[in-house]
Amino acid sequence: MAASVAGQASSEAASQSASLQPVMQALETLYRNPDKAAKDQANAWLQDFQKTPEAWQTANSLLLAQDLPLEPRLFAAQTFRTKTTFDLEQVPSSSRGSLRDTLVTALAAYASGPRVIQTQICLTLAGLAIQLTDEEWPDVVKGMTSKFGNDASTVGVLLEFLTVLPEEVTGNHRIPVETEHFNLRVRSLLGSNADEILRLLTMYLQAPGITSQIQSSIFQCLRSWLKAGEIATTSLLDTPLFQFSFDALASDDLFDVATDVICDLIHETQEVEENMNAIPQIVRRLMPLREELARAGDDEDKVRGICRIFAQAGETYHTLILRHQEDFFPIVQTLIECAAYHDLDIVSITFRFWYLLGSALGKRKEDPSLMPFLQVYARLLDIIVGHLRFPDDEATQTAAEKDEFRSFRHFMGDTLKDCCYVLGSKDCLNRSLQMIRDILAASQTSGSEPRWQDVEAPLFSMRAMGTEVSPTGENDVIGSIIDIIPELPAHPRMRYAGLLVISRYTEWIDHHPDRIPGLLSYISAGLESEGDVAAAAGQAMSYLCQDCRRHLVPYLPQLYAFLGSVGDRLEPDDLITMGEGVGHIVSTLSPQDALPAMMQFSQPALELIASVSADASSSRLDLKRANIRIDMLERFLETIGPRFQEALPADCATKTVGDAYAVIDGLLAKHGSAFWIHQSSVNLFRRSMTFFGPHARGILPALLDRMSSLFQATGFSGYLWMMGRIVEAYGATADDALKASFQSNYEKVSSKVMQVMENTMPREVPDIIEDYVEVSACILAELPSLLILSPIFPHAFRAAVTALTLVQPSIIHRALDFIRAIVGHDALAVAPTASQPGTPLSLGVNGGSNGYTDPSSPAYAAAIRNVLSSQGDHLLALLLEGLVTTFPPEQIQLVSTIFRVLVSGFPRECLSWIGPAVEALPSGAVGHADKVKFLERFGQSVERGDLPGVKSALTEGLYRASRKSRERSRMGDGGGVPMGGGDPEAVGGYVDR
Known part of the structure; x- marks a missing residue:
């Protein structure tokens, strides 16, 4: 008998070893084999293996084998987490208690680490706790506390579990539980345990010999319960945890986590009227931190933490600040010091506060008692303008730092707008203008050129604040700004900034047309420059033409002459912008005046294109010149649109359209194989059709011939x-x-x-x-x-x-829409003949009448049915594959419609097509069991003629199963090792937490 038992044990061990071997080999390949294809294959195998019922026992064996390397044990822990989330139905109800006990035992075995495995087991237990009932796992928190809370060596494990529990309950949307069960479980797991958690954390905090590591874990756990909304601030006030949160800021080891706790604590008092007993105690403990901020100096980490705390307080209590100045104004004073700090990442922490406070101040800025706040915002404006300044030596910045700074300047511009809202745009613009005047005066006194950085920063601020200025107001300030720009030194960076300021105020210039002549000269000079200055001048010209177009009509000859003299010297984008600008001006003219003006603008461009086309020796540069003119004409016509279409004379169809087309067609005949010419030409043709409308009908056959022949050739x-x-x-x-x-x-x-x-x-x-x-x-x-x-x-x-096999959403949508129009064509309402498959369609999905009377209906129906009889199986297979793999979620409704139409018109065929199509679906997208369930539901629905049932089988059955698989894949990061993340949307039919 003993020999028999020993033999049986040996056989089980051998069987277990055999089951582990493939997993170990796959993990070895994943982590050690340099071949990417082999890694991908191993990863896919492991993810498929995780879905099998056998994975439970294999994971258990790997997890308990502590002599194995970290990777297989981590894989085991994360496999438990994945299967507990997605495959708990594989475990009979009677065995789920054993699963819990197995995991608790494993957690005890890893009490000393590694931490990453501890965390995965804790997450698994938390996910299991959510899904089990009170009868299956009662008193979860008390039970875990009893198991791990009485030994110093396991307290860290308990705190980790208590930390992840509320995070999983409130944040893991993948766990499939019904709403009623979830609500009951939340009360059991969290609501009824808040007081116990506070007691427990307080006890551990006061325990003798406590380490900073345990203190950090206490804080992390406290944060988790605070953010879950289970611990009220008022309850925390009466515990040592409250004061210790502030005291811990003095510890380098605890500073960061203490900062997080205090910010969370303040955030939880955002219902200020309900927390008026707690808020004064919090604010009172903030005041000593002002001195800490002053002492922090260049310790950016400490400054950042203190700034975060005050910013959270300011944002949360911004309504109280105005009501109780004496108590709360120090928060404002502290935040203005933070805003003045040299690190812009720290400066940005304050921005939301200035917006919130400014929104409240702007409505009461005439109140004399608020003068201290106005003074703060005046200082804030000066500080932000200072931060806008480029460094004296830009070579000290990397390319990435330069890009980041330029981007951040626009972010700071929003805070300048907050200053405008509080102080008024006139005062803010005056402050920036005075900065420039002071700089120029100092320069004149010293006899040296001002640094461009000193002038550019206030210029940028003027541009940023421009959106807050009424075009009809602030006349004296804006007028002074417009007047000073041409007087600035001719440094390229100052000219660039000045031109962009002009761009911002063209709406104001529209109300002051006397400024236009001088500005046109200044902008035109900029267009003849190079690089950024020319680009800024092009933008300024575009906005000037757009906003001041009614005043620029007399200047059209000047603009045409300018184009004729410098056109080839302009950058392509600037020339195209000129086309847009002239289009804006011409669009204001009457038809009888507009048409000659259009011809005057277009003729030089067409002549240049024709000359390049006629010259057999035209170079690539010549072709580029011609192509830019095409782009300019296209932008010109786009700007004008169809407004003059009805006023075009009769000979326009035969002469103007024909002549213009002949020029472009001549270029295409010789150079249509140049990709950029092809792009520009078709865009011009598209705009021309909009502009000329029916007048272009005469050239269409020739245009179609040219398009088809060029497509065939290129x-x-x-x-x-x-x-x-x-x-x-x-x-x-x-x-x-x-x-x-x-x-x-x-x-x-x-x-x-x-x-x-x-x-x-x-x-x-x-x-x-x-x-x-x-x-x-x-x-x-x-x-x-x-x-x-x-x-x-x-x-x-x-x-x-x-x-449908492509991955671009726009292509998929267009193809599905076209297919729907075919398979749901109203002609299919005609009864089929004996030689054609299908049944009369009765859905009317294309909006037509089911009683289709078009004489071509039988022929249409026959052609569509013949196509579907030969291609329907392939169509259905790709629809299913796209549904569970690459189709965007917004296309699922369209796929469902196509399926319902197919089933309505071709029920027998669909039943024969569906099996092979489902069988061909990737196993990683839909598991075998889900495929079987879908085929059963789909077949029953088709047999009953139940079209809603077909939709349900697709969307609530197959698509939901594929989403579950995708969620599972998103938890994986190599070798089926789940790492979290993914789509937070709950699977349809389950609670969306």
């Missing part, structure tokens, strides 16, 4: 895209000749697309597939017979189905 999808725009604009009103042009050119591009798709992976040509689906959708909407009754139709549909 494969540039922009030519394809342009065909879609033409169909969209003119398809509904096309005559027979234009329809014939549409059809022939659609067939040409279709042939090219099919060729590309045969020879190229779809992911390498997503733009071609997207634009081809777009063209096909436009034809379906405007000229359906050209698509549905064409031999091209099956290929076009296949292209749309192929688009």
Whole structure:
């Protein structure tokens, strides 16, 4: 008998060892093998293994084998956490108590570390505690305290569990529990234990020989319960924990965590009227910290912590500050000192406070008792302008530091706006203006040029505060600013800043047109400069033309002359901006005045393009010059829009449109294979269609021919895209000749697309597939017979189905929309013939009548049914795959609609297609059990003709299961080792906490 028992034990050990071996090998590959493909394969295997019921026992064996390396034991601990979260249904109810005991035993075994495994086991126990009932695991906190709280060697483990428990209860949205159960469990786990936690933490705090590590753990636990809202500040006041939170700031080891606790404590008193007994005690303990701040000096960590505390107090008590100045004004004084600190990261901590206090002050700034606050905001403005100043030697900054500083300047600009709200924009602008005047006066006295940094900072502040200025007010201040800018030294950085200030105040200039001549000269000089100055001048010119366009009409000849003289010297963006600016001015003219002005602007550009096109020796630089003119014309027409369309003369269709088209077409005939010319030209054609409208009809056949031939020659999808725009604009009103042009050119591009798709992976040509689906959708909407009754139709549909394999959301949406329009076409309401699959469609998903009377309906229906009979299985498979893998959540409703339509029209076919499609789904996306459940629900719904049931099977069954798998994957970080994170949205049907 003994030999038999020994043999059985040996057999079990051998079996266990055999089950562990694959896991150990996979982990070894994951952490030691340098081959990425092998690592990925091991990672996938481990994640799949974690889903199996066998993983429970394997994880237990690995976790208890303390002689193993850290990696397999950590994998085991995190496997327990994952399975407790997602697979608890694999454990019978009668065995869940044993699971709890196993985990508690494991936690005791790791009482001395490693900490990372302790944490994972604590998280697992917390997740289990949420899911079990009071009968299955009563008195969780008391039980864990009894187990771990009486021995100094295990107190740290208890504190870790008590820390993660409220975090998991309030923050882990992955745990699937019903709402009623969750609410009951919250009261049992947290609400009824708050007093016990305070007692426990106080006892440990006062224990003799307590270490700073345990004190830190006490604070972390206290923070967790405070943030969960389970410990009220008033309860904390009566314990030593309250005073010790402030005393701990004197300890270097505890300073950071004590800072966090105090900030949380203050935050929990945000219902100020309910906490008026606690707030004075908190504020009284803040005052000694002002002296600590003064002594901190260059200790940035200490300054940051103290600043955080005062900022939290200021934000939380900002309404009390105005009501009780004597008690709370020191908080304001402390925060202005923080704002003056040299570290901008610390400065930014104060910004929200200035906004909140300023919002309250702005409504009462006439109150004489608030003068001290106004003085603080005046000082704040001076401080922020000082922080805006670039360093004397920018070479001391790295590129990243320069970018960060430039970005932060705009952030500081928001605080300048707060100053404007409190002090008034006039006073704030005057302060910045006076800074510049003082700098210039000092420079004149010394006979030296001022540093550009000293002038640029207040200039930037003027720009930042510009949004707070009324265009019709502050005349004297803004006028003085506008007047002083051209008088500044000609340093590029000062000119750049001055031009941007002008950009900000063009609305004010519109009300003071007498300033325009001088500003036009100043801006034009800037355009002839280089680099940033020219870019700023271009922006200033654009805003000036946009906001002051009614006053700039007399200056059009001057602008045209300027363009003619310096056009080729301008940067491309500046020339394009000029096109936009002139467009704004021309748009204010009457039609009879606008048309000559437009011709005067456009003719030089068209002539230059024509000359480049005609010159066989044109260089790349010449082509760039021509291309910039195309971009300029495109921006010009975009700005004007269709406003003059009805006023165009009759000969516009034959002469103006034709002549202009001939120029661009000539360039395309020779250089349409240049990608940038292709891009600019199709954009110009698109704007021209908007501007000319029906007057462009005469050039459409030639334009379509050119677009299709260039697409065939180059494969540039922009030519394809342009065909879609033409169909969209003119398809509904096309005559027979234009329809014939549409059809022939659609067939040409279709042939090219099919060729590309045969020879190229779809992911390498997503733009071609997207634009081809777009063209096909436009034809379906405007000229359906050209698509549905064409031999091209099956290929076009296949292209749309192929688009579902791509990952770009815009392509997927367009393809799904096109597919829905096909499978739900109203023609399918016609009864099928004996040779066609399907049943009459009765959903009317395309908005048409179910009693479809179009004479082409039978032919349409036959073509659609034939396509679906041959491609429906592939379509359904890709819809399912996209649903559980790559489709964006916002497309799920569209997928559901397509499925319901397919089931309605092709029920028998769908039943035959669905099995192979589900079987082909990646196992990592949906588990086998979920696949079986879905097939059962789907099949039953189809047999009953239950379309809502089909939707439910998809969204509440298959999609929810895939989301659960995705949540599981997001918890993984290599080798199925869950690390947290992921989508916080709860799985549908479960409580959203």
